[in-house]
Amino acid sequence: MEQCCQNNFKIAIVGLGPSGVYCAINILELFKKHNFNNFSLDLYDKGQILRTILPTGNGRCNITNALEDVRDFVKNYPRGEKFLYSIFYKHSNFDSIDFFKSIGVDTYVESDMRVFPVSQSAKDVRNKLLNKLNSFGHIRLINKKINSNLELKKYDKIVICCGSRDTKDLIESFSHTCVDFKKALCALKIENANNYPKGVSVKSLDGDFIFTNDGVSGPLIFKISSLNAYKNFPYEINIKLFQPNDLIELTKKFPKKTVLTLLSNFIPKSLAVVIVGKENKKAAEVSKEKLISYSELKLKILSCASSGEIVNAGGVSLDELDKNCRSKINPNLWFCGEIINVDGFCGGFNLQNCWSGAYVVANDVVSSIINK
Ligand SMILES: Cc1cc2nc3c(=O)[nH]c(=O)nc-3n(C[C@H](O)[C@H](O)[C@H](O)COP(=O)(O)OP(=O)(O)OC[C@H]3O[C@@H](n4cnc5c(N)ncnc54)[C@H](O)[C@@H]3O)c2cc1C
Structure with a gap:
């Protein structure tokens, strides 16, 4: 692949939950594969990196679901079914399982098809993702809340994966429509x-x-x-x-x-x-x-009620994203994870939205630079 070496491409990922970290790792992996070093990657989070994975699956992390057919898989998303179809073809639940195996997280399937780490520990999943992330150079972790697009003006490529808590203003600062957030998985x-x-x-x-x-x-x-x-x-x-x-x-x-x-x-x-x-x-x-x-x-x-595995419906309107989760308003902007208007049932479907969306975004970000 032809490389472009005129600029030092500045990339920002905002939000280091499951989707932000998976996206960062995949971007870094792809650049490594292409022997491309002309970039910097700034990773922003207002809190502790990957803390949101810790309570998943009651501390056991229901990583994904082992349903085989994509047509059955997408039926588990009351919002996003059609949108996710091509995304899951590019990166399926089994691709994620392989990825986790490659970083040392072996998984098993329960009788209801939910997939868990053999360690039964979300903390272990978090640690393995962090080890992988830290194995790359070119990254800067920045503990900061990003309030609007104006704070990211210096970046050539921006990925927003801030989840669905208090992110409406941030979404709207990029001139995107935010479909109202509503609690979706709750008692x-x-x-x-x-x-x-x-x-x-x-x-x-x-x-x-x-x-x-x-x-x-x-x-x-x-x-x-x-x-x-x-x-x-x-x-x-x-x-x-x-x-x-x-x-x-x-x-x-x-x-x-x-x-x-x-x-x-x-x-x-x-x-x-x-x-x-x-x-x-x-x-x-x-x-x-x-x-x-x-x-x-x-x-x-x-x-x-306030208990339960709470996921929010709502977020960035899917009409304003292309099939790679790239903004149709700004070609240098991507959204993925729970911040987009996708949410699934219990069973590992919400994390799979994060893994697949993040993978697709990573590939598109990298090809937007390397194929320029
Ligand atoms: C209790 C609980 C249990 C769950 N269990 C499961 C499960 O077992 N399986 C499953 O599939 N799903 C589960 N889910 C859902 C799953 O955890 C979420 O869908 C997933 O975490 C969303 O990931 P994300 O990276 O898109 O967003 P988040 O995990 O919300 O991460 C967003 C990150 O962005 C940061 N951030 C937010 N705003 C800003 C800002 N303005 N500037 C800088 N940083 C910012 C936050 O600090 C956070 O680190 C569970 C959810 C809950 C609440």
Whole structure:
């Protein structure tokens, strides 16, 4: 590849979470591969580098998901499905797994396809990424908050990966549209929470959830919160607890047993008590409609709770980015990670957005310099 040696290209990456660090490593790797040294890379973060990876997966870091088909993979993004398609073709979940292996992070796949480091330690993942980053020259770590585009005027190429907390003003300073940020993966507060059995987990047909002090949490609830991120509160949800026909069949077999006893075959008794209320009749005395109604749990959602794996929907409008996450407004500007209007369900999908986006950006930044 032809090299351009007139300038010392000044590159800035702002935000050193998973996406910023993965992008930096890939830029450095590519320049090394091309034996290109005519650049400097300034890495900005207002806090501690990669601290945001530490709480991931409850400290175990759910690095990615092992779903094989990209078409299935992208379905796990309520926002960004189409946009991510070509990005995942350029750098898939398996490419990320290979990358992590190359830096000493071996992984394994759980039965639900979530991928974790064998060390079960987000701290280990952080340390291995930092070791890799520090193995290169040409970098300067700068502990500073960047508030607007004006502070980055001296750079030839700028990558913004600041995540989705308080980044609207920064996005808008670059004349980009910021789609409103909304909590997307969170526990939910419900009406009459005190009536429900706190701490009790339920395996429903829609997924697993648990009653908390003020509402509901767990994988199903995170998914519901994500799908309804832009819905106004309060709203109602219906959770399909079990197949109504299974209860109807059981009442035919055991007509003299109480409906509470029979319901307890499908859901925890403490929840069955709430659902049946005072009308604990013998099964034969309960109408078919009533039996069917017991199979669904209707909940009124009041707001997001503060617990859970919180990811924000919203961010840089995807209409203003090309397929390499390059700004359509400024050809020397890129965005990747949670700052763009992409968010996924639980299961490693949010970090995969970071890895793949960062890889694609790194390649585009480098080719914009080397192929100039
Ligand atoms: C508790 C929790 C658990 C999670 N677990 C998982 C999981 O197991 N698997 C998964 O796939 N996803 C998980 N996620 C989501 C995942 O962590 C995020 O999607 C991911 O961290 C986003 O990475 P990012 O680099 O884009 O942004 P961030 O991780 O938010 O990093 C942004 C960085 O930019 C810096 N920054 C921000 N603004 C500025 C500024 N103006 N100037 C300078 N620096 C700035 C910040 O200090 C930060 O270091 C979890 C999230 C949470 C909160």
